[in-house]
Amino acid sequence: MDSSRLHAALDAIYTCCTPAGSLEESLKAIDMSPSDTALVSRLAAWVLNVAPLGPLPMSPDEAIALAERVHKNMGAR
Known part of the structure; x- marks a missing residue:
């Protein structure tokens, strides 16, 4: 389900947080770049x-790419 994939992407991003x-404070x-922060x-x-209701704020592929960018950025530190 697309909504589950978006939720999983946020969970992946949240794992980067202390x-x-x-x-909200952890995120x-x-x-992150200003655009990724938004x-x-x-x-x-x-x-x-809102979840799991629509409309989705982005596609699952966009959410996964966002999570990958955050993880990559955190690894570059």
Whole structure:
């Protein structure tokens, strides 16, 4: 299911976080580009407030690519 794939992408991104309190606070602690920060915020808002209903904030492929970029960026530190 597409909504499950988006949720899994956010979970993958969240694994990069150091615990900083709430999900939003933890996600803010990740060093990301401004565009990826906006995408992660949109994805998190959808997962927390809308999922599994549509419309999806992005395609599953876009969400997976976003998670891969975050992981790659964290590995480059």
